[in-house]
Amino acid sequence: MIAKGQDNRQSIVNAANELFYRRGYNQTSFAEIADASGIPKGNFYYYFKSKDELLEAVIAERVQQVKAMLVEWDAQFPTPRERLQRFLSMLLASEEELTRHGCPMGTLNMELGKIQQTLQSRAMEMFEVFINWLTCQLDALGHGEETSALAMHLMARVQGISLMTHAYSDPVFLRREVAQLRNWVDQL
Amino acid sequence: MIAKGQDNRQSIVNAANELFYRRGYNQTSFAEIADASGIPKGNFYYYFKSKDELLEAVIAERVQQVKAMLVEWDAQFPTPRERLQRFLSMLLASEEELTRHGCPMGTLNMELGKIQQTLQSRAMEMFEVFINWLTCQLDALGHGEETSALAMHLMARVQGISLMTHAYSDPVFLRREVAQLRNWVDQL
DNA sequence: GTCTATAATTCGATAGAC
DNA sequence: GTCTATCGAATTATAGAC
Numbered sequence: 001m002i003a004k005g006q007d008n009r010q011s012i013v014n015a016a017n018e019l020f021y022r023r024g025y026n027q028t029s030f031a032e033i034a035d036a037s038g039i040p041k042g043n044f045y046y047y048f049k050s051k052d053e054l055l056e057a058v059i060a061e062r063v064q065q066v067k068a069m070l071v072e073w074d075a076q077f078p079t080p081r082e083r084l085q086r087f088l089s090m091l092l093a094s095e096e097e098l099t100r101h102g103c104p105m106g107t108l109n110m111e112l113g114k115i116q117q118t119l120q121s122r123a124m125e126m127f128e129v130f131i132n133w134l135t136c137q138l139d140a141l142g143h144g145e146e147t148s149a150l151a152m153h154l155m156a157r158v159q160g161i162s163l164m165t166h167a168y169s170d171p172v173f174l175r176r177e178v179a180q181l182r183n184w185v186d187q188l
Numbered sequence: 189m190i191a192k193g194q195d196n197r198q199s200i201v202n203a204a205n206e207l208f209y210r211r212g213y214n215q216t217s218f219a220e221i222a223d224a225s226g227i228p229k230g231n232f233y234y235y236f237k238s239k240d241e242l243l244e245a246v247i248a249e250r251v252q253q254v255k256a257m258l259v260e261w262d263a264q265f266p267t268p269r270e271r272l273q274r275f276l277s278m279l280l281a282s283e284e285e286l287t288r289h290g291c292p293m294g295t296l297n298m299e300l301g302k303i304q305q306t307l308q309s310r311a312m313e314m315f316e317v318f319i320n321w322l323t324c325q326l327d328a329l330g331h332g333e334e335t336s337a338l339a340m341h342l343m344a345r346v347q348g349i350s351l352m353t354h355a356y357s358d359p360v361f362l363r364r365e366v367a368q369l370r371n372w373v374d375q376l
Numbered sequence: 377g378t379c380t381a382t383a384a385t386t387c388g389a390t391a392g393a394c
Numbered sequence: 395g396t397c398t399a400t401c402g403a404a405t406t407a408t409a410g411a412c
Contacts, residue, residue, distance in 0.1 A: 005343070022302070023302055023303045024214075024302040024303065026212075026214055027214060027298055027302060027303050050312060056337055068314075081267075084329075087345060101302070101354065102298060102301060102302075105297075106351055106355075107298050107302070109351075109355045110295050110298050110299070110351065110354070111212070111288060111302075113209070113289075113290060113295075113355065114211055114212040114215060114261075114289070114295070115210075115212065115215050117209045121271060124356075127355060127356075135252065149361075149364065152267070152352060152356075153368075155348075155352060156345075156348035156351070156352040156361075156365065157348055158347070158349070158351050159347070159348040159351045159352060160343075160344035160347040160348025160349070160350070161295055161344050161348070162342070163297075163347045163348070164340060164347060166298070166301055166342060167297045167298075168312075170341075173337075173344075176337065177341065177344065
């Protein structure tokens with residue numbers, strides 16, 4: 001049986017998830033999360049011992065969402081090439097958010113990497129889920145030797161595109177670069 | 189004649205420059221800059237009206253350093269291809285700092301892009317100096333049509349490599365990817 | 377010009393009533 | 395479980411002595 005308070009807990013996590021993405025972790029206060037979720041900030045400490053622990057819950061939530069998305073892609077697309085193309089389609093589908101706030105994984109890792117490396121290592125799990133999945137798809141494509149390096153290369157390309165798209169607020173650049181990556185995947 | 193206080197001003201800018209890079213802008217307090225520079229924080233407001241204005245001075249300092257570096261490269265290397273290779277060499281030369289703190293331009297822009305877009309637009313000047321210089325080199329190489337897009341593409345590759353190198357603390361990835369970019373530049 | 381002391385605010389976190 | 399009131403620390407910024 002699920003305790004009643006888990007609804008409140010989820011509301012806090014959902015509000016924090018969006019605010020940490022849009023405004024950054026350190027720049028988001030409990031007061032803002034309280035306003036967005038409608039739950040008094042004093043109540044937060046019943047569910048989380050600290051702000052760090054709330055961030056860990058947000059990261060766990062994101063990891064779970066990513067894993068569910070990848071399982072769905074695996075079920076929907078039979079070939080690894082189609083799955084990789086679906087991965088790239090994600091960039092175009094989230095064009096507006098990407099242009100405004102950058103990649104949720106890249107921006108969070110960069111922020112935490114400065115002076116909160118303990119939290120950053122937890123945030124790395126998001127990257128690793130994607131990298132592992134990409135490596136599996138590249139393995140299935142028959143690039144048996146250096147698929148891990150190739151997955152890292154592809155992720156770096158995507159992160160670079162996301163960063164420049166966000167910095168220049170330029171979705172045209174995003175579309176052009178994703179089109180190039182599509183051709184690159186087709187020729188793998 | 190230069191007023192005596194300009195030495196103090198430069199000391200503050202230098203300390204802030206390094207701390208903003210290593211710890212981030214919002215995560216660096218005046219108290220830390222005072223400790224690092226040996227100048228009491230109350231004195232800061234004689235030279236800068238606010239923390240934002242200090243950041244603008246730091247950005248101006250970085251822009252000046254970048255411009256001086258590019259002029260030196262232009263003098264040292266006669267061909268555009270050599271200059272582009274020198275640009276890539278910079279990544280290897282700053283391997284340790286890049287692995288630990290990421291790219292100074294990319295990390296600052298990402299941080300400011302979240303909720304301080306006014307300051308971020310000032311920080312974009314660093315990117316633009318590089319992009320303009322890269323475009324000039326690509327023009328000289330005879331890629332007359334889409335050199336601006338090509339310069340953005342190259343910068344995005346570099347930013348992606350920097351981000352992943354920093355996230356994974358993996359200089360091996362950096363070296364491998366830079367080697368690929370070197371070949372890419374040679375075949376332009 | 378230089379520095380100390382401190383104002384004014386905001387933050388994460390706690391205490392305790394209900 | 396839920397919420398209000400508030401603490402102590404840290405922050406940017408200011409006032410004013412020297």
